[in-house]
Amino acid sequence: MNILVCISQVPDTTTKISVGPDGTTINSTGVKYILNPYDEFAIETGLRMKGQHGGTVTTITIGPETAKEVLRTALAMGSDTAVLVKDPSRSDSFVVASSIAEYAQESKPDLIVFGRQSIDFDSFQIPPMVAEMLGWPDIATVSSLNIDGTDVTAESDVEGGKLQMSASLPCVISAQKGLYDPRYPKLPDIMKAKSKPIEERALSTVSPRTAITAMSLPESKRLNTIVGDSDADINEIVRLLHEQAKVI
């Protein structure tokens, strides 16, 4: 089974975000970039499926030259090959999804694995878009997975529970936290990954379908009424919740 794992590089969750000079993107100086946390589950899932069914794992990312770092992590974890689709500016999801779908049309994987969401734009768009472009089924937010021949069964987390889903290969899935615990790459593998070749490809030539006109930091409109813990304080908060905020 040939598996394509799609990953992304995102600002570290604790990074302070400020708006860059263009007014539509973040100021990237001083920002620490990491492998999107959900994509660790995606890489691990790809490796486990290879372990069970044989085949190869290819990891792909769309981003600037510096995004090679996350591909090196994937290689150190055990991915066989890695592909960077060069995108110096942040393209919209349609361009990213098209680039992945075009690669998949050429390389014909049986399974494409994503992380549940990327924590920069949190858009939840790309896995179903890629699946639709390829004419494949997809299962989102997978917390348990079993593949037998071409039959895929999975549990998908939804509000209030889980759906038991079935589909057939080729298929797209997105990995939820807890699907498989990601392995830590070993030092010799990290060293070896440094010299492995990374294939480079050009971005899809399709035009973006959305445009960002402004980015801003949310201004806090919170009331910030902070009191102590006396009975009078507690009763006052309850009164305010009832009469001022009208939430109880």
Next chain:
Amino acid sequence: MSILVVLEPSGDGLKRTSYEAITAAVSCAAGAPVQGIIFDATESQVSSASIYGLSSCMIVHGPEWNQLQSSFIASAVAEAATSIDVTTVIFAANAYGKSIAPRVAVRLSAGLITDCVELQNNAGTLAAVRPVYSGKARVSVHSVTAKTVVTLRPNVFTAKQTVATSLSTSAFTPSIASDVRTASVTGHIINEGTLDVSEADIIVSGGRGLKGPEHFHLVENLAKSLGAAVGASRAVVDAGWRPHREQVGQTGKTVSPTMYVACGISGAVQHLAGMSTSKIIVAVNKDKDAPIFTVADYGIVGDVFEVLPKLATAISTVTGK
């Protein structure tokens, strides 16, 4: 602006998120009729939407349509949108909307904007605002194509009743091409007896400040007094005190309830990422400098072991629960 809203049935009527989407659509439509489409619903369920301003609704009949078969539903929605020639399709950003909307956008060659918290009709162009970087920034986005598909973050747009319109319904029979491949649902595991944080109107969450799973009855009792769901920080989920489905935050659920009560939670950025768009935030923490207080509307600096029981009693007197 011509808008199609994708609705979901629930109980005698529709899901609350469907009424929210209709309200958002009505305010953007600038007087144009807002149309809906719904799968496996009855006329009487749909008629509950007339008071929110829905003008007409296509109903796709048949129990086979009540499951989340995203490829089939997306194909049907795209066909319906094309047949009535709308420029905009609106979904709720729940599991249903998240899995169908991207496929509809591909089929309609439309720009896709997900998880919107504001929506505006700017001289005929739909302009949306959505949070990015875990809510640490917001972007204004619009589509550069003729059509737009959007999903709305649940519980951000308040459903507003208007004068009841006369709502007409019609049956719609989609023609699904034989080569469409879909995933299908074979079973549904429901978290019995617990209100899910992603659907709750009020959430009371507990963190490491509770000191152990045996003390979570304090959080549960407060939740009971409010008719609320129980949530948790990652620290207590990782410690095995609470199940992962209760986790709020970046690697848990994103919630936007009317009221969020954080008890013994420090307010790490990853936790805030999941709840910062809540309408009212209440925090109980013994550390007056805990970051949670910077996002709180109401804060009590105190020990959860003393404050939570008193708070629950005082609230019960008001709510009667």
